[in-house]
Amino acid sequence: MKKTVKILAALAMTAGFAGAAQADKLDDIKAAGKLVVGIKQDYKPWGYLTVDGELAGLEIDLAKDVASRLGVEVELVPVVASNRMEFLQQGRIDLVIATMGDNPDRRKVVGMIEPNYYAGGTNVIAPKAVGLKSWEDLRGKDVCALQGSYYNRRVTQLYGPTLVAFAGIPEATSALTNGNCVAFLYDNTWIESQLATEAQWADFEMPLVTEDPQAWSIAVPLEELDAPYGKMMSEIVTDWHKTGFLIERNAENGIAASPFLQEQHDLLK
Amino acid sequence: MNPGRIKGHLPVLLPARKLMLSDIPLHDRLFNVWTAGALLIAFLVTAIGPSFAQAEAAPARSILTILFEWTPSIAKAFGFNVLISIMAMAIGTVLGVGLGVLQVSPRSMIRRLAWIVTQFFRNSPWLVLLFYCILLIPFKITLFGMSVPFPGWIKAVIGLSLPVMAYMSEYMRGAINSIPSGQWESAQSLGFTRFQTMRDIILPQTIKRVLPPWMNLYAVLTMATPLVSIVGVNEVMSLTRAALSAESRVDLLIPMYLYILCWFFLYCYPISTLTGRLERRYSVKL
Numbered sequence: 022m023k024k025t026v027k028i029l030a031a032l033a034m035t036a037g038f039a040g041a042a043q044a045d046k047l048d049d050i051k052a053a054g055k056l057v058v059g060i061k062q063d064y065k066p067w068g069y070l071t072v073d074g075e076l077a078g079l080e081i082d083l084a085k086d087v088a089s090r091l092g093v094e095v096e097l098v099p100v101v102a103s104n105r106m107e108f109l110q111q112g113r114i115d116l117v118i119a120t121m122g123d124n125p126d127r128r129k130v131v132g133m134i135e136p137n138y139y140a141g142g143t144n145v146i147a148p149k150a151v152g153l154k155s156w157e158d159l160r161g162k163d164v165c166a167l168q169g170s171y172y173n174r175r176v177t178q179l180y181g182p183t184l185v186a187f188a189g190i191p192e193a194t195s196a197l198t199n200g201n202c203v204a205f206l207y208d209n210t211w212i213e214s215q216l217a218t219e220a221q222w223a224d225f226e227m228p229l230v231t232e233d234p235q236a237w238s239i240a241v242p243l244e245e246l247d248a249p250y251g252k253m254m255s256e257i258v259t260d261w262h263k264t265g266f267l268i269e270r271n272a273e274n275g276i277a278a279s280p281f282l283q284e285q286h287d288l289l290k
Numbered sequence: 291m292n293p294g295r296i297k298g299h300l301p302v303l304l305p306a307r308k309l310m311l312s313d314i315p316l317h318d319r320l321f322n323v324w325t326a327g328a329l330l331i332a333f334l335v336t337a338i339g340p341s342f343a344q345a346e347a348a349p350a351r352s353i354l355t356i357l358f359e360w361t362p363s364i365a366k367a368f369g370f371n372v373l374i375s376i377m378a379m380a381i382g383t384v385l386g387v388g389l390g391v392l393q394v395s396p397r398s399m400i401r402r403l404a405w406i407v408t409q410f411f412r413n414s415p416w417l418v419l420l421f422y423c424i425l426l427i428p429f430k431i432t433l434f435g436m437s438v439p440f441p442g443w444i445k446a447v448i449g450l451s452l453p454v455m456a457y458m459s460e461y462m463r464g465a466i467n468s469i470p471s472g473q474w475e476s477a478q479s480l481g482f483t484r485f486q487t488m489r490d491i492i493l494p495q496t497i498k499r500v501l502p503p504w505m506n507l508y509a510v511l512t513m514a515t516p517l518v519s520i521v522g523v524n525e526v527m528s529l530t531r532a533a534l535s536a537e538s539r540v541d542l543l544i545p546m547y548l549y550i551l552c553w554f555f556l557y558c559y560p561i562s563t564l565t566g567r568l569e570r571r572y573s574v575k576l
Contacts, residue, residue, distance in 0.1 A: 062528075062532040063531055063532050063534075063535040063536075064535065065535055065536055065538055069532065069535060069536040070363070070529070070532040070533060070536050071536065072359045072360060072363070072536075073362075073363075074362070074363040074366065099524055099528070099532070100522070101522065104522045108522075111428065111429050112429065112430075113429040189531050189534070189535065190534075190535050190538075191531065191534035191535055191538075191540075191542070191543050192543065194538075194540050195540050195543040195544075197540075198540045215538065219538055221538075221539065221540055221541075
């Protein structure tokens, strides 16, 4: 059995080298006839599962649009924050459109496509009764958060809350409503869309000033960034901004209008 | 002496034997299909009941409606768990039987090696083995110019089959050693080779000894399949999480997970009851 593992590991390496030596990715995708896109399935309304088991949301619309522009089928692979970059490096997926924030550390690992297609910042959702006024009010308090979120460390260092980190949004929001923490630290875009659409948040608010704006990027494998494939993606995102496609899909998916999208649209049109 | 039991006496219609409560073993009285059903219903009423009552007051859909709507997707995802468990069990069993036989090999080198492999996989956490399989095995293997895709769930099957193999190996070693040595000696006196003895005489006799623990192992394995959600395989746990965030209902979390628990319970409970029955039937009578 150990031998088998060794053989498999050896095969893994050869497969890896073979993958790196391949020619143009764009041609590969067209030859395969399908584009494999990593998307989120637990981030409503950007990417979520409908009752029929279909994937839907803003980012799914984007993935489908990329595929149709390339003239290929789309295959959607659900990813989470902890595996999306690995999947892209391994070649399991061709493209990541999964609420991924663009930052220098990640740029060393994957090819972040410019321009950015979306932007969000950090904020909290809290019961109105708590009456938070400023970020400083969080000091020493229990704050729910998600494991692996990039802003956890920054907020802890600056404002010193005790973070209670959960694996998923349902668990974290459940803890928030049960009173296990005074606020839930998350993306302002998600909080805004929840407050606007869900009646269960009637007694909650987003009391703080959104901080640390993060642009989201779609990503390709690092070596493809300057290749025709990466350039093509860059053109597509530019076109999305230029034609107002993103603004239209944003509204269609019931997300509050994004100042970032408007700004980019005005800039590029 | 009971005259009715003696052969040769005139047949007499004996009074029908009354089934006394004390005749049923205690564990059967406590753990049977009826008590299980009652337990399940009690569970559902206590957990879903209150939220159902709340939901009726609110204009939103009730929890039960939501669970009902998601049932087809959950059933599909649960089927995937079952598939993973069956495949892992099949692979693990085949490998485990082989490894178990090697564990009783007359050659000490082979015996020791098989023992080491068995102990290694038997004493490693399942999740760690899963992680290793997911990370070590590539997503596709190029063999002789042909690329064979290796999706995550196949890797998960391999990862789960390793501990199954190790447990199975131990069961086999125990079962083979429990066969009376007279069986070996008489086979030898009839001119059977070691291989023939193993294949035709010893292994068939181990089946009934291994069957109950094997089924237990299967039930445990099935209940361990949600582990694969952590390594990015889209099974019933991942689906539940996705469903929970799609509904974004805070009061749905507990009922939804409980519903999944019921699925596993209903699948695994009959297996464990059947195992219990087989165990009693095959228990060694002295």
